[in-house]
Amino acid sequence: MSRIFGRSNLRSCWPILLVAVVALVMLAACGDDDGDDSSGSDGDAAIVVTDAWARPAILLDDDAEMEGEETAEEGEMDHDDMEMGMGGANGAVYMTIENNADDDDRLVAAETEVAGAVELHNVNMVEGVMQMREVEGGIEIPAGESATVVLEPGGLHVMLIGLNQALEVGDTFDVELDFEQAGTITVEVEVREP
């Protein structure tokens, strides 16, 4: 009984399915035209950056005093390092980078007004343990469309250290990206939830 019901259900459904498939195909076809919105450069440029975004982050106020004495052991890290890491909170910027030039390029540095410092980082998951590291020598951007480099959560990011303003959903800010070959490219970053 339930089987007959199921079959007739399917029969009455198939035109809808067909329409859905056609719609999907059409969507995929026009997707190519309006894909790049937040591009920092036009189509012919060697380096094309799209979909630059950052997670929202609040401004942490460390003036709400902190007596580090009893917790600060383990030498190594000197106080200058500590102070810098402590201002504001940190953030991460993600984006897609395409290199249309003939030669490989490299993202070697970045800068922004919203943070005290910027580093290029990568995150690895090793047996459930998150490891975040600075990328030595910058992020390689190989030439060729198929070699698009994606900075995304759980992987590569432009790390904002010591934010000096909160990043709220809908905000935008500029980040200057320094490429070894293509020079400096400014991209607009949109703050949004992943």
Next chain:
Amino acid sequence: MKRPLMFGIAAAILVAIVAAAVVPRLLASDESFNGTAVDPDGPPEEFTLVSAAGDVNLSDYRGSVVVMYFGYTNCPDFCPATLSKLSKVREQLGDDADDVQVLMISVDPERDSPERLAQYMASFDESFVGLTGSDETLRGIAAQFGIFFQKAEGGDASGYTVDHSTTLVVLDQQGRQRLFLPYELTVDQVSHDLENLL
């Protein structure tokens, strides 16, 4: 000849009806977990840590399902991802969320003051609590739950980063450790598991 055939058909129909009625119900009341269930024997050892509001004992949260995350406020990627996921889980749980307490235990006591942790946690969900303590205490607690953390060299500006396990530790309302939730689980999967404990 006819009788057994009729009987056979009748039996098949009956079986089909019963299966159709029972199977979906079994699937709906799925008592299994997406995370890894652990032996609830031996409640975790009591500990005392510091929040911005003062000392906090683990046993203060008896009566709530406790979700513990080990992270730090300077972490820009996995920590905010996990905490915003947990805030969505609380939304999805509706009224049941009142019985769920999310704690972040700092793996960076040098830089995470109780006040800093409180501001950070509240930015995800007003109910979230951040806890810190001495390095030794924190290491003891983490070890108890099989959580690993260790300082790693960062850049000139970041100074150091902290490698840490991303797994969530879940205690039930009786304060017994029940689940490990790996980072990869979705909002729906985590909600389902917590619902099963409530």
